[in-house]
Amino acid sequence: MPAPSKKLKLRPVLVENPFHSRAHLADTTNPRDVVAMMNVRESAITTMAARGVLDAAQVAAATRFRALWEAMGGKGAGAIDYGREHVDGGKARDPITEREVNAGKELARCRALLGVRMYGLVSAVCGEGFALTELLASKRERLTAADMLRMGLDDLAAMWRLATRR
Structure with missing residues (x-):
């Protein structure tokens, strides 16, 4: 059996019970929430x-x-490659689905709201999963970036009406 990874750090969290039945009263046999283990280091x-x-x-x-x-x-949806020929009865895939188009439009709204620099930080941390220590060298830069990230996420939460405080 391999040694456990030092990077894995589990923490109990309360999550919604997927087996909860709304047809019955919530009690110990039918709880609304259950405890699950979450890897704290899954992402930044x-x-x-x-x-x-x-x-x-x-x-x-x-x-x-x-x-x-x-x-x-x-990084983005793929462009149409008109030079490629489909052979052997292979199915031609639509290069850009409607879901990708809608996501692209929403990300364009995010970029317009945040600006190029803050959008780059939010996309690196939230989208690509980089930690601030991987992006920046000094502690001062990381602290400033954390503040900027919080401000950007506050702006996005307000845009999507997720904000709980003001």
């Missing part, structure tokens, strides 16, 4: 949330941004 966002650096609205905005980023397939 979960690490910052576990340390109390991000609030619930900022985490929700980061999660939504990540979902949009992943819907786009990472």
Whole structure:
């Protein structure tokens, strides 16, 4: 059996019970929420949330941004390659789906709201999963970037009406 990874750090969290039946009263045999183990180091966002650096609205905005980023397939949707020929009865895939187009439009709204520099930071941390220590060398730069990231996530939460405070 291999040695456990030192990077894995589990923490119990309360999540919605997928087996909860709304047809019956919630009690010990039918709980609404159950305890699950979460890897705190799964991403920079979960690490910052576990340390109390991000609030619930900022985490929700980061999660939504990540979902949009992943819907786009990472950096962006692929362009049509007219030079490629489909052979052997292979199915031609539409190069850009409607889901990717909608995600791209929403990410364009995010970029217009945040600006180029802050959008780059949010996409690197929330979309690509980089930690601030991987992006920046000095502690002062990381602290400033964390402040900027929180401000950007606050703006996104307000745009998507996820903000819980003002």
